[in-house]
Amino acid sequence: MTPEAEFHQRDRDVHPPAYTPVYKTSVLRSPRIPLWSLQNSLSEVTGPTFSPAELGPLDNDLILNYAKQGEPIGEQTIVHGYVLDGNGRPVSNTLVEVWQANAGGRYRHRNDTYIAPIDPNFGGCGRMLTDENGYYFFRTIKPGAYPFRNRINSWRPAHIHFSVFGTGFAQRLITQMYFEGDPLIPHDSIIATIPDKTAADRLTAKLDLNASRPLECLAYRFDIVLRGRRQTLFENKLQGG
Amino acid sequence: MTPTPFALSYLPETPSQTAGPYVHIGLIPSQAGFEIFQNNFSGDIAGPGVAGQRIVIEGRIFDGAGHVTKDVLVEAWQANAAGRYNHPADKQDKSLDQGFRGWARTGTDFETGIYTIRTIKPGSVAGRKGRKTMAPHVNIWLASRGINIGLATRMYFGDEEATNAQDPVLNIIEQPERRRTLIAPRSERAGTIVYTFDIHLQGDRETVFFDV
Numbered sequence: 001m002t003p004e005a006e007f008h009q010r011d012r013d014v015h016p017p018a019y020t021p022v023y024k025t026s027v028l029r030s031p032r033i034p035l036w037s038l039q040n041s042l043s044e045v046t047g048p049t050f051s052p053a054e055l056g057p058l059d060n061d062l063i064l065n066y067a068k069q070g071e072p073i074g075e076q077t078i079v080h081g082y083v084l085d086g087n088g089r090p091v092s093n094t095l096v097e098v099w100q101a102n103a104g105g106r107y108r109h110r111n112d113t114y115i116a117p118i119d120p121n122f123g124g125c126g127r128m129l130t131d132e133n134g135y136y137f138f139r140t141i142k143p144g145a146y147p148f149r150n151r152i153n154s155w156r157p158a159h160i161h162f163s164v165f166g167t168g169f170a171q172r173l174i175t176q177m178y179f180e181g182d183p184l185i186p187h188d189s190i191i192a193t194i195p196d197k198t199a200a201d202r203l204t205a206k207l208d209l210n211a212s213r214p215l216e217c218l219a220y221r222f223d224i225v226l227r228g229r230r231q232t233l234f235e236n237k238l239q240g241g
Numbered sequence: 242m243t244p245t246p247f248a249l250s251y252l253p254e255t256p257s258q259t260a261g262p263y264v265h266i267g268l269i270p271s272q273a274g275f276e277i278f279q280n281n282f283s284g285d286i287a288g289p290g291v292a293g294q295r296i297v298i299e300g301r302i303f304d305g306a307g308h309v310t311k312d313v314l315v316e317a318w319q320a321n322a323a324g325r326y327n328h329p330a331d332k333q334d335k336s337l338d339q340g341f342r343g344w345a346r347t348g349t350d351f352e353t354g355i356y357t358i359r360t361i362k363p364g365s366v367a368g369r370k371g372r373k374t375m376a377p378h379v380n381i382w383l384a385s386r387g388i389n390i391g392l393a394t395r396m397y398f399g400d401e402e403a404t405n406a407q408d409p410v411l412n413i414i415e416q417p418e419r420r421r422t423l424i425a426p427r428s429e430r431a432g433t434i435v436y437t438f439d440i441h442l443q444g445d446r447e448t449v450f451f452d453v
C-alpha cells in the first residue's frame with residue numbers, strides 16, 4: 001500500500017458523538033472510552049466491491065420492486081444525486097442501499113407495530129450502483145412521518161435511510177435523508193444528535209423541480225460526500241482495477 | 242463547490258445518522274421478514290471452492306447495562322487465506338480466489354442476540370507501508386439503533402498467540418487487558434471450528450473501537 005491510498009482523517013465534528021442523551025437509546029450503546037486512532041493499513045483502505053450483475057433491473061425502483069396486485073399508495077417521488085469524496089471527485093460504481101417506511105409511516109418489518117397499515121405493494125427498500133460520474137437515481141413513494149418511543153410524543157420527520165460503501169471500508173457510511181420543508185425537522189431527536197447545524201442541514205434533500213416529471217412525480221436532490229483520499233487520481237485507477 | 246482563491250475547497254463529509262431499528266429492511270430484508278431481491282448479500286463470506294480453513298465466528302453484543310442487543314447489524318471484511326484483500330489497492334504478491342469477496346453482513350438474532358458469520362480463516366496481511374506484518378484478523382463494523390456513527394473494531398484469533406504478540410495494531414493499545422477485548426477464543430463444536438467474539442459497547446469490558 002502506498003501513502004496515496006490513505007483516507008483523510010475523519011472530521012468527527014460534522015458527525016453526532018456516540019453519547020447523545022436527546023436520543024435515549026444512544027445512552028447505553030455509546031462507547032465511553034475514546035476511540036483508538038489507527039493510521040490506515042490495507043485493512044482500512046480496501047473494502048468490498050459489487051458488480052451490476054449482482055443487482056436486478058427493478059432493484060432501484062421501490063414503486064415496482066414489490067408491486068404484487070398493483071402499485072403502492074402514496075406520492076411517487078424521484079430521489080437522485082451524486083456520491084462524491086472530500087476532494088469533490090465522483091465515487092463511481094459504489095453500492096447505495098436505501099430503506100424507508102411506506103406512505104403511512106409504517107415499515108415492512110416484523111418489529112414495527114405502528115397503527116398505519118402495511119401496503120401490500122410496497123417493500124420499502126432498494127439498491128443501486130453509482131455510475132461513472134458518481135450519480136445515483138431511484139423512484140419511490142414519499143415516506144410518511146411516524147412516532148417513536150423516545151420522549152412521550154416524539155415523531156420522526158419523513159426520511160429515507162442510506163447506506164454507502166465507498167472505495168474502502170473506512171469510508172463506510174450510514175445516514176438518513178430528509179425532505180425540504182418538513183415541519184418536523186426542527187423537532188427531531190435523531191437530527192438533534194448532530195451538534196453542527198450546518199452539517200445537519202446537509203441531510204435535507206432539496207426539491208428539484210427540473211428533475212421532476214410533469215404530471216407524474218416530484219424529485220428531490222441529495223448529494224452524499226464520503227471521506228477523501230490523499231491522492232485524487234487514485235480513484236480513477238481504482239475504477240479500472 | 243467553486244474553488245475560491247486562498248481557500249481550501251475540500252467538501253465536508255455527510256454526517257452519519259443511526260441505522261435505526263429497521264436496518265434489516267434495507268440491508269438484510271429476510272431478517273425483517275420478507276424476500277424482495279433475487280440476490281441477497283449473505284452472512285457467508287467464502288463460497289464453495291474458496292481455499293482456507295472453514296470457521297464460524299459468533300458472538301453477542303452487550304450494551305452498557307449488560308443487556309444483550311438483538312437488532313445490531315454486523316459487517317465483516319477480511320483477507321483471504323493467503324492474506325490478500327480482494328481489492329485493487331492491495332498489491333501484495335499473493336493469490337486471489339475466484340468467488341471470494343471477503344465481506345459479509347448479518348444481524349444479531351431477534352431472540353438470542355447471537356450473530357453468526359461463516360467464513361475461512363484469513364492469512365496475515367502486510368502492515369502499514371509494508372512494515373510489520375499484521376496478525377490474521379477480521380475487520381468488524383457495527384451499526385444499529387442507538388449507534389449514531391458506525392463502530393469499527395477488529396477480531397483477532399485466540400490461537401495465534403505468537404503472531405498476535407507481534408501485531409502492530411494490538412501493540413498500539415496501551416493496556417494489555419484492553420487488547421484482550423479483540424481476541425476471540427477458539428473452540429470446536431460438532432466438528433466445526435468456532436471463534437467466539439463477544440463485543441461490549443460500553444462498561445467495564447468495553448471493546449476497543451478504532452477511529453480509522
